[in-house]
Amino acid sequence: MYRIGQFSELTAITISSLRYYERIGLLLPDRVDSQNNYCYYDNNSYLKAILISGMKEMGFTLNEIKVLIVTQDDEALYLAMKTKQSDITAEIHRLREVLSTVEDYLSNYERDEENGLGTKD
Structure with missing residues (x-):
C-alpha cells in the first residue's frame, strides 16, 4: 500500500489531482485510515492511475475516462480509442492544411520582399 504522497510520486499525478x-x-483510495484520514492506494490503483494518465494524454475528458473505467467494458474502451484515433487523424489532416496555408503566405511574402514589393515603407 502506498500513502498518497508516495502514490503521487509513483504515478506523477499531483496530490491535489488525486x-x-x-x-x-x-x-478512490483503497483504504482510508479512520484515525488520521490518510489515503492508501494499492497496485491495482496504480494500474488504474496509469490508464487515467494515458487517456488524459490521448485527449479524453475526465468524465469520458470515468464512464469508460467505471463500466469496465473493454469493448467500449476499444471503440472509444478507435474513435479518438479517428479524431486525432482528422485533426492532423486539418493542421497540415493550415500549415500549408501558412507556408504559402510566407512564401508569397518572401517572394514579394525579394522583388521589392514588400509592405515596408
Missing part, C-alpha cells in the same frame, strides 16, 4: 479524482469518483 484528491480531485477521489471527489469525482474516478480514482
Whole structure:
C-alpha cells in the first residue's frame, strides 16, 4: 500500500489531482485510515492511475475516462480509442492544411520582399 504522497510520486499525478479524482469518483483510495484520514492506494490503483494518465494524454475528458473505467467494458474502451484515433487523424489532416496555408503566405511574402514589393515603407 502506498500513502498518497508516495502514490503521487509513483504515478506523477499531483496530490491535489488525486484528491480531485477521489471527489469525482474516478480514482478512490483503497483504504482510508479512520484515525488520521490518510489515503492508501494499492497496485491495482496504480494500474488504474496509469490508464487515467494515458487517456488524459490521448485527449479524453475526465468524465469520458470515468464512464469508460467505471463500466469496465473493454469493448467500449476499444471503440472509444478507435474513435479518438479517428479524431486525432482528422485533426492532423486539418493542421497540415493550415500549415500549408501558412507556408504559402510566407512564401508569397518572401517572394514579394525579394522583388521589392514588400509592405515596408
